[in-house]
Amino acid sequence: MNRKERIILHIDVNSAFLSFEAVHRLQHGATVDVRKIPSAVAGSQATRHGIILAKSLPAKAYGVKTGEASWEAKQKCPGIVLIPPDYPLYMCCHRALVRLLKDYSDKVQVFSIDECFMEAPGMLMKEESIRFAHRIREHVRQELGFTVSVGVSTNKLLAKMGSELKKPDAVSTLFPPEVGKKMWPLPVEDLYGVxxxxxAKLHRYEIHTIGDLAETDVKLLSYLFKSYSRDHGQMLWEYAHGVERSDIMTSGPPTKSIGNSCTVHFDVEDRETAHAVLLSLAETVGMRLRLANLCGRVIGVSIRKSGDLVTYSHQVKIQSSIDCTDAIYEYCRRLFDAAWKGEPIRGLGVWVNDLSSSGYIQLSALEKDWDEKKKVDRTVDAIRAKYGPFSIVRGNFVQSGLAPLAGGAGGDAGFPVMTSIL
DNA sequence: TCTGGGGTCCTAGGACCC
DNA sequence: TCTGGGGTCCTAGGACCC
Structure with missing residues (x-):
């Protein structure tokens, strides 16, 4: 590559949640940098949220993996320091990173809480693009205190695969001519989209590396993955060859769905308790819908069984779009009653789909008029906005042992994640 | 004192209509 | 009375991502 090209960078925060914690703690007088000891950000085991969300490099050396149960991590690494997650802090760090990147380019695509794509302004030579990436890497570390790995290439797929090549605090190129040498030896499961x-399917056909995948007849891949989507096999083959054509999307696609789910601290075995959990979930889903000025026509609940952790769901499409907490709750209660088979429940979820802007609500004559309830919603939303989310809660939850507002990361959560097109 | 929570996209298969 | 085909809408669930 010896001419000017359009350059795409992928910026990936190293051990994001753990790094954010480390920086925050150091800023507040901590003497230990948790990045330098075996540590991890993990939910509480007591409330059955005990999985590893991010781990330090020393913890990784013990074999601790993201997504595994905390007790497993403790077995592998008895001295591990576990830190409870603080999502508002992580959102703060995320926003700071995005602000910094936007100083370098108008074309920044937020991909998740710890990943961004960006297009370098103008066309660059290879060496210039590497210098550009280092400038950003260095600036993030100096100003924000955490490290990033940067992948440099000419499309988003290769930039993303590139940022995986070296961590932490590193810049790696993965230009198309380097694909054979740098990407093909990697295990096939490292490819985005696999x-x-x-x-498992590919291994059965003796396709073990990305290079194997690249050499496979695209017709065979199309056949193997036809139940995923019409073009999934073709897409994987193109990815294996480093081919990907999507643009940097500076504004996310419109929201398609808003939902919240939660693992309950104990097994739910009766309808009344399940209803209470559904209400607390409907509260957060309703608030998020109203905040986004959205209404939805498809209401759904999901039920996660305690024994095998298998989830099943039930949904309904209604005549008019709603955003009212009580309306959502009422549909969810009916859906739950129709779907629940009576087994112990580990967790429940509520979601709303088929969204439209709340300006266009058409109220069907067949359905309830929720006007009065909507006024209550607005009042409650306003009080919560001013005095905090728990300033006003329903009487049902007092002393129930249940959270009045259920759901994970809260109002700021929800990053669009693209599957077929990066 | 046993594994979270937020999404997107896609297909299968049934119901229903012409 | 039996049979075919095309199309749409709807629900359940799988696969993927971070």
Whole structure:
């Protein structure tokens, strides 16, 4: 590559949640940098949220993996320091990173809480693009205190694969001519778009590396993955060759769905308790809908069984779009009653789909008029906005042992994640 | 004192209509 | 009375991502 090209960078925060914690703690007088000891950000085991969300490099050396149960991590690494997650702090760090990147380019695409794509302004030579990436890497470390890995290439897929090549605090190129040398030796499951199911299938056909995948007849791949989507096999083959054509999207696609789910601290075995959990979930889902000025026509609940952790769901499409907490709750209660088979429940979820802007609500004559309830919603939203989310809660939850507002990361959560097109 | 929570996209298969 | 085909809408669930 010896001419000017359009350059795409992928910026990936190293051990994001753990790094954010480390920086925050150091800023507040901590003497230990948790990045330098075996540590991890993990939910509480007591409330059955005990999985590893991010780990330090020393913890990784003990074999601790993201997504595994905390007790497993403790077995592998008895001295591990576990830190409870603080999502508002992580959102703060995320916003600071995005602000910094936007000083370098108008074309920044937020991909998740710890990943961004960006297009370098103008066309650059290879050496210039590497210098550009280092400038950003250095600036982030100096100003924000955490490190990033930067992948440099000419499309988003290769930039993303590139940022994986070296961590932490590193810049790696993965230009198309380097694909054979740097990407093909990697295990096929490292390729973006190859998950557990696809990897198992590929291994059965003796396709073990990305290079193997690249050499496979695209017709065979189309056949193997036809149940995923019409073009999934073709897409994987193109990815294996480093081909990907999507643009940097500076504004996310419109929201398609808003939902919240939660693992309950104990097994739910009766309808009344399940209803209470659904109400607390409907509260957060309703608030998020109203905040986004959205209404939805498809209401759904999901039920996660305690024994095998398998989830099943039930949904309904209604005549008019709603955003009212009580309306959502009422549909969810009916859905739950119709779907629940009576087994112990580990967790419940509520979601609303088929969204439209709340300006266009058409109230069907067949359905309830929720006007009065909507006024209550607005009042409650306003009080919570001013005095905090728990300033006003429903009487049902007092002393119930249940959270009045359920759901994970809260109002700021929800990053669009693209599957077929980066 | 046993594994979270937020999304997107896609297909299969049934119901229903012409 | 039996049979075919095309199309749309809807729900359940799988696969993927971070």
């Amino acid at each position: 998950g557990r199911a696809a990897a």
